[in-house]
Amino acid sequence: MPVEFKAQTLLAAQDVRVAFFDVDGVLTDGGVYFSEHGETLKRFSILDGYGLKLLRLAGIKPAVITGRDSKPLRVRLEALGIEHVRYGTEDKLPAAEAMLASLGLDWKQAAAIGDDWPDLPVLTRVAFAAAPANAHAEVRAIAHHVTSARGGEGAAREFCDLLLTAGGHYRRFLDAARGLPA
16 A cells, blocks of 8 residues: 655645755665775665656656665666766755755755765755655754655655655556556
8 A cells, every 4th residue: 555645745846846865864774885805786676767767757857866876876867868967066055055056946846865964954944855764863853755665665655656646647557567457
């Protein structure tokens, strides 16, 4: 059974045209893994990845702003077709503002999901802010929606599903996945 969202939550998210994602703690579980050779390893949820693809199909641009940079991250985002990315950016607000300007959008058309203090400047400006269940308390406190899932374990997918529902796309995509006529 899909997560049910409150009407007020859906109304707040209905005009979203760009969704900002943090990586560590949102698209991953927030852990940093190292191989025996010192390589950074990341674990990504396939559910989250499919949600990002559905956003693109719905015309909602997924954008990633992350304080870290790694080959596994670049490989994953490229495989998902994410075009709007800023790597190694500790100050996320200027990166988000630049992306909005390049897309011809404003904060009223933006949503974001983040899990810790570096995400707060963006989360407090977007029309719709979300946080994974295991986000820092200060982030959960300002979020319009706190996911039932943890970061790296479906939180991003739940955020995507919420945006798809608010934009009127969820049912159409689900029916298509079931092989039902539009």
